[in-house]
Amino acid sequence: MTTSNTKSTRATLYRMVMDKHVCPYGLKSKWLLKRKGFSVEDHHLTTREETDDFKEKHDVSTTPQTFIGEERIGGYDALRQHLTGTGQKDDETSYTPVLMIFAISALVALSVTGAYIGDIFTIRTIELFVAFAMTMLALQKLKDVESFSTMFLNYDLLARRRVGYAYLYPFAEAFAGILMIAGGTAALIASPVALFIGTIGAISVFKAVYLEKRELKCACVGGNSNVPLGFVSLTENLAMIAMGLWMPISILAL
Template sequence: MTPKKTATLHRMVMPEHTCPYGLKSLDLLKRHNYAVEDHHLKTRAQTDAFKEEHDVKTTPQTFIDGQRIGGYDDLLVHFGKAVPDKDATTYVPVMALFAMAAAMALATSWAAMGQLITIAAAEWFIAFAMCLLALQKLKDIESFSTMFLNYDLLAQRWVRYGYIYPFAEGIAGVLMIAGALLWLSIPIALFIGTIGVVSVFKAVYIDKRALKCACVGGDSNVPLGFVSLTENLMMIAMAVWMLFKVTVLGH
């Protein structure tokens, strides 16, 4: 059996604080089959002395074969892994949101009807997605409204619309889940969805502006374009379908 390689890790483990990146470094080393000499820096004085001794500004610090590798990000690079870029554009948040909305819709369909694939499941998917998207915006409505002003045509003319939008989207979503007060939810969804489609289409496809989408909140790195168009088109489609159900099918 091949003996384990050895690494030395220095990380903060204090009564009031255990460094999360130290724990991540320890886990990463163990997953790469390293036996870890885990040295705890238990006081601020010990931590400062360690930094001064090794001329480093942060902990944790990992050493392999007597060579300093560095902190957690440096350890990722050492093992050939990508270092997450917090400023990079990404579709992950919105993909996770839509996946959760789909799972909730399928679960609700199964609980209510004993079937996964139903028309109601499709309706619930859109309504749940609307509620989850509204929640993301409401987490920091100031940041959302500021980002929203970059492209929404109505918000640029009436700033308060940026504060109303998340509540309107959430209310419409909740009412559509319940199938209640459709006389209110349908026009709300049609109105904000139509304004959204026109605004996004103009900003992205006519003005050719590279902007971040406020659809999943003001701290989003999701590019403006397909995702926001999808959000608004879903609202329009849901409103039109609900209107068809009420006026034609009589449901």
């Protein structure tokens, strides 16, 4: 790629627009260019033959393709990197998925306690935050149990001895989280489950990361995540331990 022509405000975009298919990346490229103030010369590739001819002519393997001035920028990811300086490689570390789960769990917990208790500054808010986060994290794992179990087997001590536990774990986490949301007797049933899986998980993560100094990916948000194993997973497990201990105390003390 040649040096960026940052002074040009005119862009040429080639994208697939067919009767049964409009390329979503082409739409996103056009939207991004206009948002950044470019005048877009929008060329539609309306047939497979026209698309293949374009690829051969410009020696590219994919569309859309954006040109700014005389410079070919590339596809949507390259354009986004060029115009915004952001973008993520497939193997690049990202905490965004787990941070979004925690943020949404916190907001949902605040909404529920505010609506049904009338006060967001309560112990129940914290309980619900952890329970919602457990449920959402379990859902991420259940999206692809095979990928999760493979990644989980890299470090979990019990799963290495009993492979079936790697498949059971996300269901157990979801079960515990849902029952803790319900509260009362249901939370009492969930507490030993959360305490068990949280304790095994915390020991496993601590051993793999802090004793053996291994660099692994965390399975906490599913088997395809790029979250490093360490603080996030340890926090998840410690939160389950805390909930497993706290819920019986709080319920039986009433």
